[in-house]
Amino acid sequence: MVKVQVEIQLKSGLHARPTTRLVQEAMKYTSEITLVKGERSVNAKSMMSVLSLGATKGDIIELEVSGEDEDQAKNAILDILKSEE
Amino acid sequence: MILEGTGVSSGISMGKALVLEDENIAISKRGREPVEEIARFKDALGLAKEQLNTLKEKVAEEQRGILEAQVMMLEDPLLLNQVESGIREQSVSAEFAVEQVMDSFITLFEGMTDEYMKERSLDVIDLKKRLIKNLIGLVSSLNILPDDVIIVADDLTPSHTAEMDREKVLGFVLFRGGKTSHTAIMARSLQIPAVVGVSGEIMTGDFLAIDGASGVIYVNPDEETIEIMKERRKAIQERKLHLEKLKGVSTETLDGKRVELVANIGSIEDLEYVVKNDAEGIGLFRTEFLFMNRDTAPDEEEQYKVYKEILKTMAGKPVVVRTLDIGGDKDISYLDLPKEMNPFLGYRGIRLCLGETDLFKTQLRALLRSSIYGNLKIMYPMIASLTELQKANGILKEVREELSLQGLPFGEVEVGIMIETPAAALISDVLAREVDFFSIGTNDLTQYTLAVDRLNERITSLYDSFHPAVLSLVETTIKNGHANGIWVGMCGEAAGDRRMIPILLAMGLDEFSMNPSDILPARELIRSLKRDELEKLLVKIRGLSTGEEVRKLIDGLH
Numbered sequence: 354m355v356k357v358q359v360e361i362q363l364k365s366g367l368h369a370r371p372t373t374r375l376v377q378e379a380m381k382y383t384s385e386i387t388l389v390k391g392e393r394s395v396n397a398k399s400m401m402s403v404l405s406l407g408a409t410k411g412d413i414i415e416l417e418v419s420g421e422d423e424d425q426a427k428n429a430i431l432d433i434l435k436s437e438e
Numbered sequence: 439m440i441l442e443g444t445g446v447s448s449g450i451s452m453g454k455a456l457v458l459e460d461e462n463i464a465i466s467k468r469g470r471e472p473v474e475e476i477a478r479f480k481d482a483l484g485l486a487k488e489q490l491n492t493l494k495e496k497v498a499e500e501q502r503g504i505l506e507a508q509v510m511m512l513e514d515p516l517l518l519n520q521v522e523s524g525i526r527e528q529s530v531s532a533e534f535a536v537e538q539v540m541d542s543f544i545t546l547f548e549g550m551t552d553e554y555m556k557e558r559s560l561d562v563i564d565l566k567k568r569l570i571k572n573l574i575g576l577v578s579s580l581n582i583l584p585d586d587v588i589i590v591a592d593d594l595t596p597s598h599t600a601e602m603d604r605e606k607v608l609g610f611v612l613f614r615g616g617k618t619s620h621t622a623i624m625a626r627s628l629q630i631p632a633v634v635g636v637s638g639e640i641m642t643g644d645f646l647a648i649d650g651a652s653g654v655i656y657v658n659p660d661e662e663t664i665e666i667m668k669e670r671r672k673a674i675q676e677r678k679l680h681l682e683k684l685k686g687v688s689t690e691t692l693d694g695k696r697v698e699l700v701a702n703i704g705s706i707e708d709l710e711y712v713v714k715n716d717a718e719g720i721g722l723f724r725t726e727f728l729f730m731n732r733d734t735a736p737d738e739e740e741q742y743k744v745y746k747e748i749l750k751t752m753a754g755k756p757v758v759v760r761t762l763d764i765g766g767d768k769d770i771s772y773l774d775l776p777k778e779m780n781p782f783l784g785y786r787g788i789r790l791c792l793g794e795t796d797l798f799k800t801q802l803r804a805l806l807r808s809s810i811y812g813n814l815k816i817m818y819p820m821i822a823s824l825t826e827l828q829k830a831n832g833i834l835k836e837v838r839e840e841l842s843l844q845g846l847p848f849g850e851v852e853v854g855i856m857i858e859t860p861a862a863a864l865i866s867d868v869l870a871r872e873v874d875f876f877s878i879g880t881n882d883l884t885q886y887t888l889a890v891d892r893l894n895e896r897i898t899s900l901y902d903s904f905h906p907a908v909l910s911l912v913e914t915t916i917k918n919g920h921a922n923g924i925w926v927g928m929c930g931e932a933a934g935d936r937r938m939i940p941i942l943l944a945m946g947l948d949e950f951s952m953n954p955s956d957i958l959p960a961r962e963l964i965r966s967l968k969r970d971e972l973e974k975l976l977v978k979i980r981g982l983s984t985g986e987e988v989r990k991l992i993d994g995l996h
Contacts, residue, residue: 405543
């Protein structure tokens with residue numbers, strides 16, 4: 354399992370469009386991908402759950418990935434969270 | 439299970455039922471076996487994705503993002519798991535489980551502080567509606583049908599049928615409606631089997647085998663029945679091939695009396711069937727559909743293009759266009775017509791045209807301008823008095839003068855009227871002097887003569903075009919038309935009726951206008967009849983006192 358903390362750079366936070374991208378990306382991997390914000394942790398492959406985090410720019414998210422392709426998955430998700438749009 | 443109704447468009451078809459229901463349908467909690475409900479849910483989900491992806495192509499970039507997000511929501515494993523376990527654990531219907539799960543997401547989003555996130559609940563509400571609609575078969579837009587289906591509904595509106603993906607419809611089963619309802623007429627022109635006036639229960643996903651001739655519907659039939667239906671379908675196919683041979687053959691009786699076999703159409707799309715069935719022209723183009731399902735009336739240019747295309751396609755064959763015949767069963771938002779107690783006796787047909795002269799003039803201008811492209815004939819609907827006819831002709835004259843002044847070309851056009859009120863039939867001797875032809879509209883003529891609402895299911899048995907009163911009016915009209923040297927046609931359902939055709943031939947009807955699919959069988963029938971025998975038949979019929987007696991006599995002939 355890999356774990357990493359990241360500050361969200363997305364201008365509008367995890368709104369519909371970036372979340373769509375994030376979930377689409379997460380689905381490409383077999384690893385379990387979890388996003389943790391404060392006390393809540395959600396499955397990154399669940400659109401509803403990720404949206405319901407209500408994460409905005411500047412929030413600190415913990416990304417946990419475990420599975421065969423965990424490294425690639427971690428990097429891909431990180432890229433999205435760190436991008437600005 | 440076997441259900442029965444009235445077969446209104448012949449043919450056999452077999453396939454899955456898609457039940458269309460009303461907007462505000464209550465969701466039933468009780469479902470079938472969980473396995474089946476889960477399968478239904480997955481179908482609805484798949485269909486929803488397909489619908490959203492289709493929609494995505496049509497919208498602006500801005501909205502596309504929202505739709506993409508919705509698709510991802512549908513792929514949410516949490517949603518799938520929760521709905522599936524909801525169905526399994528509570529043994530409820532898929533609709534019920536979807537509503538439960540979606541509602542919990544909606545509450546979640548609504549409770550968020552971020553305004554933007556709050557609004558995401560709208561997406562979920564949207565999806566919930568879409569899924570439930572798909573589940574209960576209320577496909578919001580019929581242009582995206584799941585598979586080849588038999589459409590089951592209370593009744594279909596013209597807008598339903600207009601936007602429907604006809605390729606995917608195998609048949610229609612309606613709980614309401616009769617032989618002359620909109621759907622029945624449309625089904626016949628598309629040659630899709632249809633049964634109406636059915637009572638009983640059908641659920642989306644049921645396998646149906648329907649016989650559009652006898653009106654029998656088998657719900658989830660056994661193998662044996664399916665085999666029998668397949669055999670029958672084959673026989674019908676063979677009959678079709680036989681009828682093909684009558685294309686291009688003259689429509690005349692054994693002793694050489696020629697009549698004209700033409701088609702009724704409601705839109706440009708129907709032209710395909712006109713050509714396919716070898717119609718000798720168009721005896722009735724109902725222009726109403728040009729005016730329906732829209733927010734404003736079609737302008738002159740738009741109408742002109744439609745008429746021109748029809749005339750060009752028909753390449754010199756006669757095309758009778760009926761001017762706007764709205765009222766009664768048709769709802770036109772931009773005309774803002776008040777609700778009437780008796781719309782069929784109200785402001786409609788020529789009455790409306792004479793009241794809304796701008797609308798009428800625009801149509802006449804478009805018609806006259808298109809007339810240079812073929813053999814156009816203009817026909818006014820619902821005439822009941824000489825005054826109405828003279829007024830309509832007066833307006834037509836004005837329009838001709840206007841066009842001449844503007845230097846716009848138009849051709850010679852025959853002008854006729856529908857004979858569909860008993861009044862018009864009875865004074866047809868007077869009316870004949872002012873027109874070039876009559877076309878008898880038996881649907882309304884029967885309804886008005888017998889005072890029977892043709893859409894009222896409780897009295898369908900009273901609606902009878904063979905009633906001696908109706909036959910007498912038809913004969914009077916033909917006689918008066920001929921006495922004044924004009925031709926007389928018929929564009930009601932009766933013109934294509936196998937039992938009516940011999941009577942009409944005997945009366946001397948010149949033109950028979952019917953649904954395209956009835957044309958070849960009618961030609962076959964006419965070619966097997968002889969006039970002197972028909973005349974004897976007519977003498978007998980004149981002596982009969984009920985519709986039943988008339989039908990019995992005709993049935994004895996075959």
